[in-house]
Amino acid sequence: MSVTTENSKKELENWVNQYSDELYSWALYKTSSKETAEDLVQETFLAAFNKIESFQGKSQPKTWLFAILNNKVVDYYRLSARTTKNNFSLTEESGFELSDGLFNTTENWINKDINPIWDQEEQLLDNPNFNLVLQFCMDDLPEKWKLAMTSKYLTNNKADVICKELEITTSNYWQIIHRAKLLLKKCLETKWD
Structure with missing residues (x-):
């Protein structure tokens, strides 16, 4: 009624x-x-x-x-x-900046402290709120990077299949995956409380 x-x-x-x-x-x-x-x-x-x-x-x-x-x-x-405090955006440019910031001028790793959100006892993927933020971060990735990540980690496609689908070289694929993971990490550290 x-x-x-x-x-x-x-x-x-x-x-x-x-x-x-x-x-x-x-x-x-x-x-x-x-x-x-x-x-x-x-x-x-x-x-x-x-x-x-x-x-x-x-x-x-x-x-x-x-x-x-x-x-x-x-x-x-x-x-x-x-709406984040740092106004961080997921762009290819910010991915390059994050990637470039991992090494010093002598090509050695820069020692960085681990953000405390990664040092939790609970399994973050079991937390529905974390998963929502993760999904938002994934959705904000540059389109080609999002497709590469989704194909690799959610559909478990092989690198050569993904490279054909995205029409990219293997070395470009691995750079995209690496930079996309760095962007996701930065996004989660910025947006996950």
Whole structure:
């Protein structure tokens, strides 16, 4: 049954009373921030209020609200990934700069400290929030670099197959992979808290 204009306010009040705690718990789990979780739940109910007349009752209200909340969480991470303190952007030029900065003038490795995010006990790939940021960083790679990384690590294609697909040489392929990994590392260190 659809929610009509007359009873939409009352219905939403019932949903707020009934589902706020569960929505908040989920938002807190996804963001690890009380303030952000509160904001996301509030935004969820505001969006629900604005679209309540389109709710047709084909799913439970709780399911509908959680779908809205999940979209708000994704939007939150998308915005967080795009607005960084350092305004770091994933371009081929920044990849070259990162690669060039690994060696000193005598061609020796520059000793760099490891960022503390890599020194965690938890497995980062088991963390859904980390995976969201990783996906945003992957999406921001230059297109050819993203295709090379996806082909190598997600579809497990061989280097010669990838080189044919991207119409690049083998040495160019390995440089792209190396620089793309450096860009991903820098992006994750910049955007992952």
